Amino acid sequence: MINKLGFGFLRLPNRGDELDWETINDMVDAFMEGGRSFFDTCYTYLDGMSEMAIRRCVAERKPRKSFQLCEKLPGYMFKSHDDCRKYFEVELARCGVEWFDILMLHWLNDQNYAIAEKHDEFRFLREKKAQGLAKRIGFSYHGNAALLDQILTAHPEVDVVLMQLNYLDWDSEGIQSRKCYETCVRHGKKVIVMEPVKGGTLASLPPEAEEKLRDCHPDWTPADWALRFAQSLPEVEICLSGMGTVSQVEANIRPFKPLTAAETALLMEVRDIIERKTAIACTGCRYCVPHCPKRIPISQYIRMYNELYRYPGDDWKILPGYNQTAKASDCIGCRSCEKHCPQGLKIAEHMKNIAQRFENNT
Ligand code: SF4
Ligand code: SF4
Incomplete structure (x- = not known):
């Protein structure tokens, strides 16, 4: 043991x-x-x-x-x-x-x-x-x-x-x-x-x-x-x-x-x-969040995006939580967040996909 x-x-x-x-x-x-x-x-x-x-x-x-x-x-x-x-x-x-x-x-x-x-x-x-x-x-x-x-x-x-x-x-x-x-x-x-x-x-x-x-x-x-x-x-x-x-x-x-x-x-x-069921391999550590000049709640949006990927019919439950301090489309692609991501995620690219998925629905 x-x-x-x-x-x-x-x-x-x-x-x-x-x-x-x-x-x-x-x-x-x-x-x-x-x-x-x-x-x-x-x-x-x-x-x-x-x-x-x-x-x-x-x-x-x-x-x-x-x-x-x-x-x-x-x-x-x-x-x-x-x-x-x-x-x-x-x-x-x-x-x-x-x-x-x-x-x-x-x-x-x-x-x-x-x-x-x-x-x-x-x-x-x-x-x-x-x-x-x-x-x-x-x-x-x-x-x-x-x-x-x-x-x-x-x-x-x-x-x-x-x-x-x-x-x-x-x-x-x-x-x-x-x-x-x-x-x-x-x-x-x-x-x-x-x-x-x-x-x-x-x-x-x-x-x-x-x-x-x-x-x-x-x-x-x-x-x-x-x-x-x-x-x-x-x-x-x-x-x-x-x-x-x-x-x-x-x-x-x-x-x-x-x-x-x-x-x-x-x-x-x-x-x-x-x-197969996870779109973005984010752990939710939030290390990236304080480094975003546009105050995008990055980890929260990625979590919502993953939930929608797993349960595609749940827009009505998940989307009302979107667009609090800023939208994913506010991302200016500076990649300052990416330097702090232990998972090496291409966050700026993901923000584009999230904006497309979320903002075409809202
Ligand atoms: S790339 Fe986008 S999400 Fe990342 S810090 Fe810059 S503005 Fe924020
Ligand atoms: S630093 Fe990377 S893994 Fe951590 S919350 Fe941000 S995107 Fe997710």
């Missing part, structure tokens, strides 16, 4: 403007009482509130040696090497800890890797490891397998890679989950998984897909299947889940047997059904 669940402090429950501290404390307790102890945060998550939640709900309530903490430096924001130290000190203070179990560079892709090399940010990671302030070092990754191979070849000192991995993206040419996983294995690196349920996309499936999974295991939810796929891979050390309720923690923490070859094959069939 296995369980590799880690607690991602990215999508925390809130009550209006405030985080729901009581529920977060209860979730942390349920998680640790269930035998798990790995937490993940980042300087940029929830505008710093994720790190504050680590301090308030974990570090101030649990002995330091009873939990592991993964932190990430936003190296793409740095103007010089000295920024590594400045941000690192802020991160320690915000989290209320004296060291990190894993210290990573956040969000490496072509552009951010170039910045990391320019400011010698890997040297900072190595120094922190030598000083015992980071037990292990690594980076979170949003690029293709070829660049990953290049980075791991240039930086064999890296211990671990955090990457997007789920059964829907396993063979995708955009995300390249399988190729990136195999690249890590070839370099002898452990993998931490983010987005095992693809931002919730794999928790709610087209009926035909869900039925196939229920026929096989009536008591497993679609999210169980997704978490189990990622955790069944041998070099996956931790599988992060961004949980919002105590019952989610309790459901995700149950140990299970790794998937069999037949179960994995069934998931690949389900993946094909989902792909």
Whole structure:
């Protein structure tokens, strides 16, 4: 039996403007009482509130040696090497800890890797490891397998890679989950998984897909299947889940047997059904939204477009929610949003299709 669940402090429950501290404390307790102890945060998550939640709900309530903490430096924001130290000190203070179990560079892709090399940010990671302030070092990754191979070849000192991995993206040419996983294995690196349920996309499936999974295991939810796929891979050390309720923690923490070859094959069939029924592979993370000069609610329109693709007769239910702050046709094609999309979506192109579909109906 296995369980590799880690607690991602990215999508925390809130009550209006405030985080729901009581529920977060209860979730942390349920998680640790269930035998798990790995937490993940980042300087940029929830505008710093994720790190504050680590301090308030974990570090101030649990002995330091009873939990592991993964932190990430936003190296793409740095103007010089000295920024590594400045941000690192802020991160320690915000989290209320004296060291990190894993210290990573956040969000490496072509552009951010170039910045990391320019400011010698890997040297900072190595120094922190030598000083015992980071037990292990690594980076979170949003690029293709070829660049990953290049980075791991240039930086064999890296211990671990955090990457997007789920059964829907396993063979995708955009995300390249399988190729990136195999690249890590070839370099002898452990993998931490983010987005095992693809931002919730794999928790709610087209009926035909869900039925196939229920026929096989009536008591497993679609999210169980997704978490189990990622955790069944041998070099996956931790599988992060961004949980919002105590019952989610309790459901995700149950140990299970790794998937069999037949179960994995069934998931690949389900993946094909989902792909046929999903127009745009958006996870709803909203990273793009603040970067749109026209204030287009990008993720919301894509979700509506996907719903209409899945249920073509539902215009009357879905279209009244359209055109709130701006229309898709207000898009000026600046592609500022696309630089922030971890899924590599061609958002400007999608806005044209959404405008055509929605505005010809309204
Ligand atoms: S390409 Fe369109 S949707 Fe994206 S940021 Fe520019 S205006 Fe907004
Ligand atoms: S378009 Fe990309 S960045 Fe925007 S919500 Fe979807 S996945 Fe996230």
